[in-house]
Amino acid sequence: MLAAPLPPAPGADSxxxxxxxxxxxxxxGGQYVDLLGSPASVNAWLSAHTLAPEDADVQELCATQLRALREHIRSLFAARATDVPALPAAVDAVNSALTLVPTTALLRWDDKTGxxxxAPCPTNEILDHALATLAANAADLLTAPEADLLTTCTATPCNRYLLRHGRTHWCSTRCGNRARAARSYARRTSPSAQ
Structure with missing residues (x-):
């Protein structure tokens, strides 16, 4: 398990x-931590990012939908970062999520007041709202000028994405330290160093 939570990757504030x-x-060591691994953790993550109230009571079906969208977005980020074509299924999944919630206030009619x-998004549509918001934000990033800065962390085995700034290609100080230590070890143990 993660000793301490990693800070947000560069660009995550935007x-x-x-x-x-x-x-x-x-x-x-081939281990993974999934911050969306259970309905409770999904609820906590959505709440921490103001995408759902704390008492949203996310169920496993909703958590599964959110994790599926995450994998499609990761696929699109990978395609953009490596300059390869995107998988059509990933583009379709993001577009599908984008259409889940109307983007404007709906017209309602009350028999007494007219x-x-x-605004759409009653409580029973919390997940659709979260999916649409995350998909829209991913689409914004993929089409923004900053998309040219999208890259993966270069510290093995990290799989996080970031917006590159300067010469730094790591998502956190922890990964930067791990990468520098690995380079130092490789230099000390290489046959040419002996």
């Missing part, structure tokens, strides 16, 4: 989709 994509973390506008 794009919640980066935090979403990075909610599954590869650790040394017409009024009401």
């Amino acid at each position: 794009y919640v989709a980066l935090d979403f994509a990075n909610s599954v973390i590869a650790l040394p 017409p009024y506008r009401q």
Whole structure:
């Protein structure tokens, strides 16, 4: 398990989709931590990112849908970061999530007071709202000028995405230290160093 939570990757302060994509973390030794691994953890993550109230009571079916969207977004980020074509299924999944929630207040009619506008997203549509918001944020990132900065952390085995800044290609100090230690070890143990 993770000793301490990793800080958000560079760029996550502007794009919640980066935090979403990075909610599954590869650790040394082939282990993974999934911050969306259970309905309770999904509820906590959504609440922490103001995408659902604390008492949303997310069920496993909803958690599964969220994890599926995460994998599609990770696929799109990988395609963008490595400059390869995106999987059509991933594009379709994001577009499908984008259409789950109307983007404007709906027209309602009360027999006593008449017409009024009401923002969509009643409590029973919390997941659709979260999916649409995350998909829209991922689409914003993929089409923004910053998309050219999207990359993967270069520290093995990390699988997190970040927006590159300067020469840094790590998602956190922890990964940077691990990468530097691995390079130092490789230099000390290489045949040419002896």
